[in-house]
Amino acid sequence: xxxxxxxxxxxxxxxxxxxxxxxxxxxxxxxxxxxxxxxxxxxxxxxxxxxxxxxxxxxxxxxxxxxxxxxxxxxxxxxxxxxxxxxxxxxxxxxxxxxxxxxxxxxxxxxxxxxxxxxxxxxxxxxxxxxxxxxxxxxxxxxxxxxxxxxxxxxxxxxxxxxxxxxxxxxxxxx
Amino acid sequence: xxxxxxxxxxxxxxxxxxxxxxxxxxxxxxxxxxxxxxxxxxxxxxxxxxxxxxxxxxxxxxxxxxxxxxxxxxxxxxxxxxxxxxxxxxxxxxxxxxxxxxxxxxxxxxxxxxxxxxxxxxxxxxxxxxxxxxxxxxxxxxxxxxxxxxxxxxxxxxxxxxxxxxxxxxxxxxxxxxxxxxxxxxxxxxxxxxxxxxxxxxxxxxxxxxxxxxxxxxxxxxxxxxxxxxxxxxxxxxxxxxxxxxxxxxxxxxxxxxxxxxxxxxxxxxxxxxxxxxxxxxxxxxxxxxxxxxxxxxxxxxxxxxxxxxxxxxxxxxxxxxxxxxxxxxxxxxxxxxxxxxxxxxxxxxxxxxxxxxxxxxxxxxxxxxxxxxxxxxxxxxxxxxxxxxxxxxxxxxxxxxxxxxxxxxxxxxxxxxxxxxxxxxxxxxxxxxxxxxxxxxxxxxxxxxxxxxxxxxxxxxxxxxxxxxxxxxxxxxxxxxxxxxxxxxxxxxxxxxxxxxxxxxxxxxxxxxxxxxxxxxxxxxxxxxxxxxxxxxxxxxxxxxxxxxxxxxxxxxxxxxxxxxxxxxxxxxxxxxxxxxxxxxxxxxxxxxxxxxxxxxxxxxxxxxxxxxxxxxxxxxxxxxxxxxxxxxxxxxxxxxxxx
Numbered sequence: 001x002x003x004x005x006x007x008x009x010x011x012x013x014x015x016x017x018x019x020x021x022x023x024x025x026x027x028x029x030x031x032x033x034x035x036x037x038x039x040x041x042x043x044x045x046x047x048x049x050x051x052x053x054x055x056x057x058x059x060x061x062x063x064x065x066x067x068x069x070x071x072x073x074x075x076x077x078x079x080x081x082x083x084x085x086x087x088x089x090x091x092x093x094x095x096x097x098x099x100x101x102x103x104x105x106x107x108x109x110x111x112x113x114x115x116x117x118x119x120x121x122x123x124x125x126x127x128x129x130x131x132x133x134x135x136x137x138x139x140x141x142x143x144x145x146x147x148x149x150x151x152x153x154x155x156x157x158x159x160x161x162x163x164x165x166x167x168x169x170x171x172x173x174x175x
Numbered sequence: 176x177x178x179x180x181x182x183x184x185x186x187x188x189x190x191x192x193x194x195x196x197x198x199x200x201x202x203x204x205x206x207x208x209x210x211x212x213x214x215x216x217x218x219x220x221x222x223x224x225x226x227x228x229x230x231x232x233x234x235x236x237x238x239x240x241x242x243x244x245x246x247x248x249x250x251x252x253x254x255x256x257x258x259x260x261x262x263x264x265x266x267x268x269x270x271x272x273x274x275x276x277x278x279x280x281x282x283x284x285x286x287x288x289x290x291x292x293x294x295x296x297x298x299x300x301x302x303x304x305x306x307x308x309x310x311x312x313x314x315x316x317x318x319x320x321x322x323x324x325x326x327x328x329x330x331x332x333x334x335x336x337x338x339x340x341x342x343x344x345x346x347x348x349x350x351x352x353x354x355x356x357x358x359x360x361x362x363x364x365x366x367x368x369x370x371x372x373x374x375x376x377x378x379x380x381x382x383x384x385x386x387x388x389x390x391x392x393x394x395x396x397x398x399x400x401x402x403x404x405x406x407x408x409x410x411x412x413x414x415x416x417x418x419x420x421x422x423x424x425x426x427x428x429x430x431x432x433x434x435x436x437x438x439x440x441x442x443x444x445x446x447x448x449x450x451x452x453x454x455x456x457x458x459x460x461x462x463x464x465x466x467x468x469x470x471x472x473x474x475x476x477x478x479x480x481x482x483x484x485x486x487x488x489x490x491x492x493x494x495x496x497x498x499x500x501x502x503x504x505x506x507x508x509x510x511x512x513x514x515x516x517x518x519x520x521x522x523x524x525x526x527x528x529x530x531x532x533x534x535x536x537x538x539x540x541x542x543x544x545x546x547x548x549x550x551x552x553x554x555x556x557x558x559x560x561x562x563x564x565x566x567x568x569x570x571x572x573x574x575x576x577x578x579x580x581x582x583x584x585x586x587x588x589x590x591x592x593x594x595x596x597x598x599x600x601x602x603x604x605x606x607x608x609x610x611x612x613x614x615x616x617x618x619x620x621x622x623x624x625x626x627x628x629x630x631x632x633x634x635x636x637x638x639x640x641x642x643x644x645x646x647x648x649x650x651x652x653x654x655x656x657x658x659x660x661x662x663x664x665x666x667x668x669x670x671x672x673x674x675x676x677x678x679x680x681x682x683x684x685x686x687x688x689x690x691x692x693x694x695x696x697x698x699x700x701x702x703x704x705x706x707x708x709x710x711x712x713x714x715x716x717x718x719x720x721x722x723x724x725x726x727x728x729x730x731x732x733x734x735x736x737x738x739x740x741x742x743x744x745x746x747x748x749x750x751x752x753x754x755x756x757x758x759x760x761x762x763x764x765x766x767x768x769x770x771x772x773x774x775x776x777x778x779x780x781x782x783x784x785x786x787x788x789x790x791x792x793x794x795x796x797x798x799x800x801x802x803x804x805x806x807x808x809x810x811x812x813x814x815x816x817x818x819x820x
Contacts, residue, residue, distance in 0.1 A: 006508055009452065010501040013459070017494055019549050020466075045767075127744070127764070 036135040041149045044130045046123025049100040050109050056097050056123030062149035066174035067095045068167070069143040070119070071131055073103050074111035076139040082158035083115035089164060090118035094171060098122045101131050101139050142167075146174035178243050178322040181231035185272075185322070188224035188279060189312035191217055192305045195282070199302020203295065203370070211298050215286040218301050221308075222283025229263075229276040232321055236263045244325040245269065255710055261345030267485065268321035270348055275311040277356040278304065281385075285360070290810065292381040293373055300367030307359055310492040318488055347403060351396035351423055355461035357389025358426060361433065362458035365451045366500055369507045374447045379440035380806065382454070384799060389457075390434050391795040393427045398788030409746035409761045411776045413675065413784055416565040421544045422464030425537055429457035432533040435526045443588060445515045445523055448508045449530065455504060459497045460537070466493060467544070518590035525583035532576040539568040570624045577631055577669065580662055581638035600638060607634030618677070625673040632669040639663040653801025661794025668787025674756075674780040685770040695777040697758060698722045704762075704771060712736045714747070717762040717771065721751055733762040733773075757781050 036042075045057035061067055070086060072079040090096055098119040100108050108122070125131055134143065135154075144153040144167065152174050155163065195217045202210025235243050236259050239252040249266040250259055258265075264273045282304045289297055315321065364382040368374045400423060405413045414420065433453040439446045466489045517523040543560045550558055585599045611630035614621065621629075639662035642655060682694045692699040702718040714736040722728045731749035751758040756779035763772030 006505040009455070010498065010505055013497055013501055016463075016545070017490070017498070019545065020490060129764070 036151050037154050039151060041145060041151055042130070042133040044123075044133065046099065046125055046130060049098075049103070049122040049124035050105055050112065052109075053117075053119060053122045056099065056121040058149065060097065060121055061145050062147065064147040065095065066144065066146050066152075066171045067097055068171070069134075069145055070096055070098045071101055071125075071134075071136055071139055071141045071143075072098060073101045073139045074107040075103070078158040079111075079140045080115055082140055082160070083118075085159045085161060085164055086118040087116045089159075089167065092168060094168070095120050099130060100124045101128055102126060144170045144174060177231050177235055177240070178324060181228045181235070182320070182322040184224045184228040184231065185312070185315065188221050188228060188275075189309070189316060191221035191224060192279075192308045192312060195221060195305035196302050196309060199298050199305065203299055203302070211294055214298055214301050218286035218305070219283045221305070222279040222281075225272075225276045225279035229272050232269060232272060233260065233263045235322075236260065242324055242326075242328045244323045245321050247325055247329055253710060257342065257345055264348055264352075265345070268315070268319045270352065271311060271315055271319060272321050273349060274352055274356060275308055275315065277353060278308050278311070278359055281356055281360050282308070289381060291377055291806070293371070293377065295371045296364075296367050296373045296378060298367075299370040300363045303363040303366040303370075304360065307363065307496060310495065314485075314488050314492070318485060347396060347399050350392050350399060354389045354391075354393035354396055354430070355426065355465070357385050357392060358430060358454075358458045358461050360385040361389065361454045362496075362500065365454035366503065369451060369500075369503050372507065374440075374451060376441050376444045379437050379450065383434075383437050383441055384803060386430060386434050386437055386454075386457075387795055387799045387802070390427070390430045391792050391799065393423065393430055394788060394792040394795060397423050397427055398785050398792070401788070402785050406748050406750055406759075407745070409748045411681075411748075411759055411761070411774070411778075413672075413781070416540075416543070416560075416562050418544050419468050421540050422467050425540055425544075426457055426460040426464055428533050428537040428540070429453060429460045432530045432537075433457050435529050439523055439526050443515055443517070443523060445517060446527070446530075451504060451508060453530070455497070455500045456537075459493075459500075460541075462489070462493050462497065466490060517588075520586070520591050520593050520596065522583065522586040522588045522591070525579055525586050528579050529576065529583060532572055532579065536569050536572050536576070539572075540565065543568065566624070574624070574627055574631055577635055577665060580665065581635045584642045584658060584662070585638070599641070603634040603638035603641070606637050607631055610634070621673075621677040625677045628669050629673040629677075632666045632673065635669070636663060636666040639666060652805065654798040654805075655801075657794045657796070657798030657801060659794070660797060661791045664787045664790025664792075664794055666787070667790055668784050671780050671783030671785075671787060675778050675784065678779045679781075680777045682775045684773055684775075685766065686773050687770050692773065692775055694758075694775050696724050697775075697777055699760070699775060701771070701773065704765075707734065709736070715762070715765075717749075717760075717773070719749070719760060719773075721758055721760075723753070731758070731760055733760045735762050735764075752782060755779055 041058050041061060043058045045059075046055050048055035061069065068089065086096060096118050098121070100122055103124065103126070105124070108124070112119075123130070134151075136143075138156070140158050142155040142159060143151050144155070146152050153170050155167065159167065195214060198210050198214045198217060201207070202214065232245075235246055236250055237256070239246060239250060239259065241247055241252075245266065245268050246262075249269070250262045254262070262269075264270045282301060285297070285304070286301060292300070361382050364378065364385070368378045400420065401413050404415065404420070405411070433450065433456075436446050436450045436453055440450045466486065543564050546560050547558055581603055582596065582600050586596060607630050610633040611626070614626055614630055618626075639659055642659055643651060680695050682692055684690070684692055686692060686701045688701055688703050690701050692701065698721070700720045702720055704715055704717050707714040707716045714734040716732050716734045719731050719733070720728050721731055729751055731751050733749035734747035736745045736747055746761055746763075749760045749762075751760075756777060759776040759778060761774040763774060765771045
């Protein structure tokens with residue numbers, strides 16, 4: 001056997017090591033972007049999450065005026081962080097509808113009493129079925145929807161102070 | 176106090192491992208007999224302390240001590256006792272502790288019972304074993320302390336991943352781990368032998384039971400894992416070529432090759448370098464498998480504990496152990512004599528073919544598993560390699576391997592006559608040809624691979640019993656029976672795989688209670704849907720009756736479970752097992768009009784896949800008992816001769 005051939009396993013292992021080490025060092029891109037952006041919203045009809053607000057169906061989002069669709073849950077901590085920004089958007093005249101993901105009526109009511117209720121309609125999505133159809137994989141997420149029910153933009157994660165102007169601009173353009 | 180005692184025991188075990196390594200390293204260099212004598216009790220003490228540590232962790236889980244972080248994260252007080260117990264290793268820290276415990280026990284076992292190996296090689300082996308353990312101890316004590324406390328003490332724990340709440344899976348990880356650890360012992364033997372340049376039949380005989388034991392556990396682990404994925408994930412398949420599955424398959428392939436080459440080394444003192452390389456590769460595959468599963472570097476349908484920092488730690492260990500062993504191999508193997516020579520047509524020749532085929536299959540699986548990672552590292556693109564690649568790449572080679580397997584045991588050692596061989600395997604070849612002809616004539620829609628597989632399985636089933644032909648069955652050694660049964664098990668599993676892939680029938684319907692579904696000769700009636708409650712879950716249960724032809728009516732109840740603690744949904748498939756196959760029913764989601772998605776499969780002879788796997792493991796077990804008994808008898812005889820001289 002050739003002497004240099006004996007080093008081959010070590011060389012191969014070195015290659016494996018290099019590939020895996022770069023894989024570990026490189027930041028993982030785990031954000032899943034919806035493939036629904038630019039497409040019409042799927043048809044759905046969700047029952048009301050709490051007594052004070054009506055439920056949400058896809059027909060409610062094709063009324064000629066651009067709207068925001070916010071997906072949230074009472075058990076989600078970043079949802080608390082974005083609550084003030086949602087109230088601010090509502091004060092600016094934006095219609096915000098919501099889907100409550102995997103939640104109970106009592107928990108949703110408590111959450112909204114405590115952190116404010118910027119929503120016009122809230123549908124409850126107990127099995128995340130509609131959420132998944134929208135191509136959303138986590139909470140909170142917010143979709144900008146034009147008056148014809150076309151999804152214009154997906155905002156992943158909580159809405160921060162610096163996101164407000166951009167969202168208002170997108171809503172303006174969609175109108 | 177239990178947690179603190181456990182941690183202290185772990186520290187002591189780690190210190191003993193360090194001492195064990197030092198005694199071996201210094202003792203070998205200085206050729207000190209007193210160091211050699213001291214290493215055995217140290218190895219035994221290390222095994223005892225690490226076992227104590229693991230037992231204490233089990234105890235913490237059983238009493239649901241919610242001041243320990245690991246218990247909080249992986250258990251809950253309302254959980255059934257079995258899963259509290261299994262929760263001990265159903266997580267990262269616990270499974271690492273289990274690993275190092277089994278390694279410690281294996282070291283103690285070698286120290287107590289290994290008698291046939293040359294003393295220096297034994298000492299080098301124990302030192303290598305301690306060196307590997309040290310990495311795991313460091314890992315546990317520095318970055319994954321299983322005994323860490325938690326303040327404030329929460330009211331209750333978060334429970335175990337619901338998918339893992341299954342009796343089969345409670346014992347699946349330890350089974351695989353016993354396999355991995357067995358390979359680590361084989362690796363230590365190989366490193367020990369390379370250090371002392373003592374690679375021969377005695378070394379192979381000492382290593383063989385560990386390889387065999389590891390291989391039995393891996394076989395059982397893969398078989399159980401495949402059956403678990405089949406009935407628990409509810410997608411009706413038995414092997415998906417998922418990275419986690421491949422992580423257990425790759426060590427098995429390497430161990431299978433090693434098992435055969437170590438036999439050549441033990442009986443014929445041949446294939447020395449190759450056996451050493453395979454021992455290194457087999458353990459490398461267990462470590463790489465663990466790394467792939469634990470680091471989160473590959474995405475998998477079974478996403479378990481993932482953490483890049485821990486991934487880096489295991490990767491560093493990998494670099495030291497595997498890189499070190501391979502460098503040692505390159506430096507030392509040139510000075511190890513290759514051993515006895517043999518002709519191409521011989522038992523050795525067939526075993527070399529077996530080894531080469533297994534190695535190529537292993538390489539193909541390895542490439543397929545890591546290719547997505549490589550592409551992402553180079554181009555940044557994400558892609559996945561799926562069953563089409565793996566089936567196409569490995570299928571034909573696997574069939575070739577099975578053919579070699581049928582012929583191999585009928586060959587003589589050293590050299591054989593090709594004509595005589597053809598004579599010996601003429602009956603299996605005729606059976607295969609006849610089966611091929613009949614299948615091609617009477618079946619439709621079989622893929623070439625399945626067709627060949629089924630025909631070959633028929634021939635192999637017969638050929639596997641050929642080694643018993645014309646022999647005195649009472650004087651045939653037990654390990655020969657073991658080989659016969661293991662090879663027959665492969666044929667059985669092959670029949671199951673070919674039938675499942677060719678003759679499965681499927682129906683997907685949206686049904687309301689009262690509707691009927693027909694598949695194959697089965698008539699199913701969807702009777703009702705009812706809520707159910709279990710110890711820590713709620714479920715919707717479908718009541719379905721099934722009737723085969725005009726036979727008896729059976730009730731089956733597929734479920735859709737919700738686990739409150741983890742907000743997770745699982746699907747409990749209902750299986751009805753008959754001698755000729757399985758009816759597999761999954762309850763899906765309901766719609767607003769009261770219809771339910773129901774998926775029904777009739778899978779003829781699918782159970783043979785797992786019965787085959789069990790037979791293979793049973794064959795291994797018989798071979799192990801036979802070998803150990805023979806070794807014991809020979810030692811007694813030798814001792815008797817020495818005493819009388």
